[in-house]
Amino acid sequence: MIGGPHLSALYSVVWFMILEGKSYRLKFPWVGVVNRSQANINKNFDMIAARRREREYFSTTPEYRHLAHRMGYEHLAKMLLKHLETVIKSRIPGIQSLINKTIAELETELSRLGKPIAADAGLCTIMEICCLFYQNFREHLDGVRTGGDKVYNVFDNQLPAALKSSLLKLMEADGYQPHLIAPEQGYCHLIESTLVTIRGPAEAAVDATHSILKDLVHKAMSETPELKQYPALRVEVGNAAIESLERMRDQSKKATLQLVDMECCYLTVEFFRKLPQDVDKGGSATQSIFDRYNDSYLRRIGSTVLSYVNMVCATLRHSIPKSIVYCQVREAKRSLLDFFYTELGKLEQKRLSALLNEDPTIMERRSALAKRLEL
Incomplete structure (x- = not known):
C-alpha cells in the first residue's frame, strides 16, 4: 500500500519497468490507500473522518480521479472479503x-x-464376552478361520512317520536267542517289546494336538476385542481355557495309551492261525541248537513279528486319531469353558465387577x- 508521499517512488518503478520492456501481470488488482500519519495516530484521529478524507483525496487528485471507485481502504476490505x-x-x-x-x-x-461397560454390569456381560471368544475358537476348529487344519497334519504326517520309525527300529534289532526261550514266548516277547515303543508316538500325537489347540485359544483371544478391553477377564478366560485343555490332554493321553496297552497285553491269535504251517525244522534232540534253529527259521520269526506289528500299526494309525479327536478336539468344541462358567456362578458381584475393570x-x-x- 503506497500513499501520496510515496507516489514518486511508485512512478519511478513503473517507468523503469516500461523502459526495460518488462511487464508483470498482477494476480490481484492493486488498490491505493492513504495511510494515517503518526501525528493522526497519536491524536486518536477518528477513523470515519480518515476514510472520508481518503475518498476526497482520490476523487480530487487528477492522477486517481478515474480510479477513485476502486481506491481506498473500504474497497480494499471488500476485495479481501470477496x-x-x-x-x-x-x-x-x-x-x-x-x-x-x-x-x-x-x-x-x-x-x-x-x-x-455399564455400572451394573456383571455375570451376563461376562458370559456374552466369553461366548464371543468361544465362537471364534470353534470357528478355528470348524475351518471358518485358519489354524484348525494343523490337527490333520499331526494325523496324516507326524503320527505315521513316528510309527514307521518304530518299525525301522524293530527291523534293526538283534532279535532273541531261540535256545534260551520257547518260540511262543519269544513271539510274545518280541511283539510286546516292540508295541511298547508305539507309546512314544501316541503321546507325541496327543501333545502336538494339545499345542495346536493352545495356539487356537490364543488366536481366538486376540480376535475378540472385548477381551482386549478387560485385561483381568482376558487373563481369567485364558487360564481357564488352558487348564481345560490340559485336563482334556491328560484324559486323551490316558485313553490313547490304553489302546496301545490293549494291543500289548492281548495278541490277536487269529493272525497266527492263518500263517502257513511249515514242517518242524527243529531236528532231533541230539542236534546242535545252532543246527536246529537255522537262518531260515529265524528269518521266518522276524517276518512274522514284523507282519504282526505292521497290522497293529495300521490299526492304531486310525484308532489313535479317533481317540484324540474324541477326547480333545470334540471336548474342546463342546465344553472348553464349562468349568469356568461353573466357577463364575459362585463369584460375588464385587469379584465379577473386578473382572470388568477396563484398561x-x-x-x-x-x-x-x-x-x-x-x-
Whole structure:
C-alpha cells in the first residue's frame, strides 16, 4: 500500500519497468490507500473522518480521479472479503471430505474399542464376552478361520512317520536267542517289546494336538476385542481355557495309551492261525541248537513279528486319531469353558465387577475420541 508521499517512488518503478520492456501481470488488482500519519495516530484521529478524507483525496487528485471507485481502504476490505469468500468456497468440498473421513476413522476406532461397560454390569456381560471368544475358537476348529487344519497334519504326517520309525527300529534289532526261550514266548516277547515303543508316538500325537489347540485359544483371544478391553477377564478366560485343555490332554493321553496297552497285553491269535504251517525244522534232540534253529527259521520269526506289528500299526494309525479327536478336539468344541462358567456362578458381584475393570488406556482413548467427534 503506497500513499501520496510515496507516489514518486511508485512512478519511478513503473517507468523503469516500461523502459526495460518488462511487464508483470498482477494476480490481484492493486488498490491505493492513504495511510494515517503518526501525528493522526497519536491524536486518536477518528477513523470515519480518515476514510472520508481518503475518498476526497482520490476523487480530487487528477492522477486517481478515474480510479477513485476502486481506491481506498473500504474497497480494499471488500476485495479481501470477496477473495476470502472465494478461497473458502473452493476449499469447502475438500474440507468436508476431510471432515467426513476423520469422522469415519474416529467412529471405526470407537467401534473397535467397544462401548463403555455399564455400572451394573456383571455375570451376563461376562458370559456374552466369553461366548464371543468361544465362537471364534470353534470357528478355528470348524475351518471358518485358519489354524484348525494343523490337527490333520499331526494325523496324516507326524503320527505315521513316528510309527514307521518304530518299525525301522524293530527291523534293526538283534532279535532273541531261540535256545534260551520257547518260540511262543519269544513271539510274545518280541511283539510286546516292540508295541511298547508305539507309546512314544501316541503321546507325541496327543501333545502336538494339545499345542495346536493352545495356539487356537490364543488366536481366538486376540480376535475378540472385548477381551482386549478387560485385561483381568482376558487373563481369567485364558487360564481357564488352558487348564481345560490340559485336563482334556491328560484324559486323551490316558485313553490313547490304553489302546496301545490293549494291543500289548492281548495278541490277536487269529493272525497266527492263518500263517502257513511249515514242517518242524527243529531236528532231533541230539542236534546242535545252532543246527536246529537255522537262518531260515529265524528269518521266518522276524517276518512274522514284523507282519504282526505292521497290522497293529495300521490299526492304531486310525484308532489313535479317533481317540484324540474324541477326547480333545470334540471336548474342546463342546465344553472348553464349562468349568469356568461353573466357577463364575459362585463369584460375588464385587469379584465379577473386578473382572470388568477396563484398561485405563482404552478408557482415556475412548473419551478423547468422543470429544473429537463432538467437535
